[in-house]
Amino acid sequence: MSNKNDSFVVFDRVQKSYDGLSLVVKDLNLHIKKGEFLTMLGPSGSGKTTCLLMLAGFETATHGEILLDGKPINNIPPHKRGIGMVFQNYALFPHMTVGENLSFPLEVRKISKNDREEKVLQALEMVQMTDFINRKPAQLSGGQQQRIALARSLVFNPDLVLMDEPLGALDKQLREHMQYEIKNLHKQLGVTVVYVTHDQSEALTMSDRVAVFNDGQIQQLSTPDGLYERPENAFVAQFIGENNKLTGKVKSVNNSEVTVKTSQNMEIKALKVNCGEVGTNTTLSIRPERIHLNRKYKNKVDATIKQLIYHGDHIRCLIKIDKDNDFIVKIPNSNIKSTLKIGEKIPISWDTMDCHALDA
Amino acid sequence: MPSLNLNSMDTSVETLKTADGTPLKKKLQQSLFRNKLRAFGLVSPLLIFLLFLFVLPIALLLWQGVYDPRFSNLMPETSNILEDWDGVSEPTEDMYAALVVDLVNAKKNKTIGKVATRVNRELSGTRSLFTSTARKASKLKAPYKKSLKKVKKKWVEIETWQAMKVASNVYTVGFVAAALDYKLNADGTITRQEEDRRIHIKLFIRTLEISLIVTLASLLLGYPIAYLMASLPLRTSNLLLILVLLPFWTSLLVRTTAWIAMLQGEGVMNDLFVVFGFAEDDDRFSLIYNKTGVLIAMTHILLPFMVLPIYSVMKTISPSYVRAAKSLGATNWTAFWRVYVPQTIPGVGAGAILVFILAIGYYITPALVGGQDGQMISNFIDFHMRKSLNWNLAAAMGLVLLVIILFLFWIYDRVVGIDNMKLG
Structure with missing residues (x-):
């Protein structure tokens, strides 16, 4: 974790409760560097949006401190924080044209008319929407509204921009396209972005770092590849990407390698990541693409094919490992497809390094 | 690109046809016809109801504001000859002769009272002229001018004839003019009513003023309530909503009379004012039986009509x-x-249109608490309908009121836009 001095945004032991009975955010500590693209990822109700609203100033922290550029902002009202924000439903003012929407933050900052016009045009150019300056938001498509909302949050040159599931209402193709545009704008402007989403692929493709939220806590704060390849606990392994899991007890520990005995008495060698001492329960995590249809690797199992689903570039194969567990395997689409049959027995194997022993 | 205009396609491109060869347009109309028929079937009971019990009676009544065949029906000869009279020259012997014929017939048919009433409206004091002369009409001999003059001197006065000429118009703007404090003259010109008889314009202005103040007052009082209700959690806001709707569950009459108890000289409000020293005991505020009373009571009664539409719009604002x-x-x-409002x-x-329209035609509250200077136009319409029985004038006043409302609607449409109105 970066040290406090070069942190632009700091959450310091922040807690939040709405009803005085339960904590929505439990002891949040988070340091965000200047210019960073940080994503808060988590299922709904995990406290990520609450964190964003506290940073924006629409909710107050029940306990703890939030610092922006070294200054505590708990008592600063939202309009004085100078934070740009993009809302899930865009929140473009329906009674104003696109140009008036963009000019609004400049007007309230008492910027002269000429400067305003110039900046509005710049911002519109940035999102390639100059032709739409006189349209009302209702006359724009979802994607266009999204761009305007983005331009509006950036037009007054804030150092920090918050985005609350901004792409949630768009269709898949547009969403992917906008992901690249937002990412490009971030690179181009060097602005700090805090992004909230429940879509893991969005989080992985856009972020410098991702904070995975669950149950009001950060489960793991890491780079996208770190999250996917080195999940620190069972929740992250399950939440990020596809995952095959096995549960069992630790039988022996040898430096970084553990041997785990599953409920069906299978012995599996795994990388020690976050498991307890000998005799404790553990969850094993293996990514579908790290399972091989051969016997070349250390952990070998004979499995039965239960289901084959054609996905174009790959085939998802549901296989039965033992009485309790099914695995998903991704097989690249090649000639092998024709030889696989449901009910067929096939050998599979995986490497110790690809099998992570996590918490129970 | 295929053109959307099917007519132009008929000439340039071959007509689109369905699989069985019928033109697409015809087929489409056939399939839509059923839907239209069903839609019409669903609304027709209400349509018939409204047509016969709302549109028709109102139209018939308003028609009376410009249509008055009574005099010309009952005095056909006189009406005929008056049509050719210029309204300023001396009445001829033929006119007197025709008058006597009509008077005799009117006496015989017992319709002379109606004729007398009608002419009396144009020139007061002529009622007895007609009824008393009609009694003697059958005995009158030519030359009629002389013998009529002997019966009543008024018959040779030109004003009498002018009044009859105005009354003989079947289609007349006379009532509308009267409703606007103008007077239709026998020569067809329209002049302003004498100073002391101009009451209607003042009344229209007062009505508009009261309606406007009530609308503004209920907006000022209702907006914060609606805002509060829209921002509170559902359970609390529902309770508030019930409180707002509570007045709807009590009779309008009861609420209005309750205001009398509250606002009268020895009423609750004045007692409180005296207790707190805002007023002397022997010099209490007159809060009722005047315009103030009307404003207070009407604002209270019409407030829910302002709160509800505003609330329902506010609730949808994220x-x-x-x-x-x-x-x-x-x-x-x-x-x-700049963003919420x-x-x-x-x-x-x-809300404003609803309250304003309701206020402009308000009747019962001004009638009960209005006193002298709190009377509104509808009270006068009622007066002419039930007391003076001058339905034509009442209809004309209603017509003017309708035109004013339509005009204000038009203004509203230009300024705000009628399609920009949401009732819920």
Whole structure:
């Protein structure tokens, strides 16, 4: 974790409760560097949006401190924080044209008319929407509204921009396209972005770092590849990407390698990541693409094919490992497809390094 | 690209046809016809109801404001000859002869009272002239001018004839003119009523003024309540909504009389004013039986009609708009005034129009608590309908009121836009 001095945004032991009975955010500590693209990822109700609203100033922290550029902002009202924000439903003012929407933050900052016009045009150019300056938001498509909302949050040159599931209402193709545009704008402007989403692929493709939220806590704060390849606990392994899991007890520990005995008495060698001492329960995590249809690797199992689903570039194969567990395997689409049959027995194997022993 | 205009396609491209060869347009109409028929079937009971019990009676009544065949039906000879009279020259012997014929017939048919009433409206004091002369009409001999003059001197006065000429018009703007304090003259000109008889314009202005003040007052009082209800959690806001709707569950009459008990000289409000020293015991405020009383009672009664549309619009405004405004740097007030308020305009417009229209035709409250200077136009319409039985004038006043309302609607449409109105 970066040290406090070069942190632009700091959450310091922040807690939040709405009803005085339960904590929505439990002891949040988070340091965000200047210019960073940080994503808060988590299922709904995990406290990520609450964190964003506290940073924006629409909710107050029940306990703890939030610092922006070294200054505590708990008592600063939202309009004085100078934070740009993009809302899930865009929140473009329906009674104003696109140009008036963009000019609004400049007007309230008492910027002269000429400067305003110039900046509005710049911002519109940035999102390639100059032709739409006189349209009302209702006359724009979802994607266009999204761009305007983005331009509006950036037009007054804030150092920090918050985005609350901004792409949630768009269709898949547009969403992917906008992901690249937002990412490009971030690179181009060097602005700090805090992004909230429940879509893991969005989080992985856009972020410098991702904070995975669950149950009001950060489960793991890491780079996208770190999250996917080195999940620190069972929740992250399950939440990020596809995952095959096995549960069992630790039988022996040898430096970084553990041997785990599953409920069906299978012995599996795994990388020690976050498991307890000998005799404790553990969850094993293996990514579908790290399972091989051969016997070349250390952990070998004979499995039965239960289901084959054609996905174009790959085939998802549901296989039965033992009485309790099914695995998903991704097989690249090649000639092998024709030889696989449901009910067929096939050998599979995986490497110790690809099998992570996590918490129970 | 295929053109959307099927007519132009008929000439340029071959007509589109369905699989069985019928033109697509015809087929489409056939399939839509059923739907239209069903839709019409669903609304027709209400349509018939409204047509016969709402549109038709109102149209017939308003028609009376410009259509008055009574005199010309009952005095056909006189009416015929008056049509050719210029209204200023001396009445001829033929006119007197025709008058006597009609008077004799009117006496025989017992319709002379109606004729007398009609002419009396144009020139007061002529009622007895007609009834008394009609009694002697059958005995009158030519030359009729002389013998009529002997019966009543008034018959040779030109004003009498002018009044009859005005009354003989079947289609007349006379009543509308009267409703606007103008007077239709026998020569067809329209002049203003004498100073002391101009009451209607004053009345229309007062009606508009009261309606406007009531609308503004209920907007000022209702907007904050609606805002509070829209921002509170559902359970609390539902309770408030019931409180707002509570007046609807009690009779209008009861509520109005309750205001009498509250506002009268020895009433609750004045007692409180005296207790707190705002008024002397022997010099209490007169809060009722005047315009003040009407304003207070009507604002109270019409308030829910303002609150409900505003509330229903406010409820649909996402809190993210105000949040967005604040995050963009707007203070609470700027965010409210520039972002929130403009979005409530459809509700405000609907509420204001609703209250204003209801207020402009308000009858029972001004009748009960209005006193002298709190009377509104509908009280006068009622007076002419039931007391003076001058239905034509009542209809003309209603017509003027309708035109005023339509005009205000038009203004509203130009300024705010009628389609920009949301009732819920």
